[in-house]
Amino acid sequence: MKGIVFTEFLTMVEGSFSLDMVDTIIEKSDLPSGGAYTSVGTYSHTEIVDLVTNLSQESGVAIPLLLKTFGTYLFHSLARAYPDFVQKTTDPLDFLEQVETYIHVEVKKLYPDAELPTFECSRPHSANELHMVYVSNRHMEDVCEGLIIGSLEHFGAHCSITREEREDGAELFVITKIE
């Protein structure tokens, strides 16, 4: 997993909790990297799982809520770091479709070792209702929901989000525009 994910996570922890909390969770986690992340480095995604688990224990905040909140925070960081990727459209559902067809494609060109999820997108009922099936063996469904929430905030969109696990283990997100 790319270092930007870790550096943004620790920046969020510092801002929402404290620098002491950052030190505590790094010490409590068994991190091959030792917790010294650079934004261009690559680290095992299990390190983020360890850090979040310890943050949950230390703060009493449930893991899914921490991951979702982090996803939203991360979206705004990514949008700042890669402004071109959020400028192709002003429509939130078109943007979400572009994550698979454009944004992550470009990310893979920039970082060939990036580990990205796959999204199968469709609008089976209406142009205002986007279905996104998230597939990743890293199972970051909660981070994914947070990233979707961050996208909708970015575009100032009023949408509802529902999610359900399909029988094959993939997560279906349904994002519906509220008129």
Ligand code: HEM
């Ligand atoms: C400006 C927009 C975006 C950029 C630049 C971006 C870029 C990235 C990067 C660099 C990673 C880390 C890859 C790695 O660590 O190896 C990542 C992971 C991920 N991205 Fe995006 N992303 C964007 C928007 C989104 C949105 C809107 C979603 C959700 C619909 C999304 C879903 C994910 C998920 C869930 C992961 C975690 C890896 C996994 O689940 O396998 N991304 N993205």
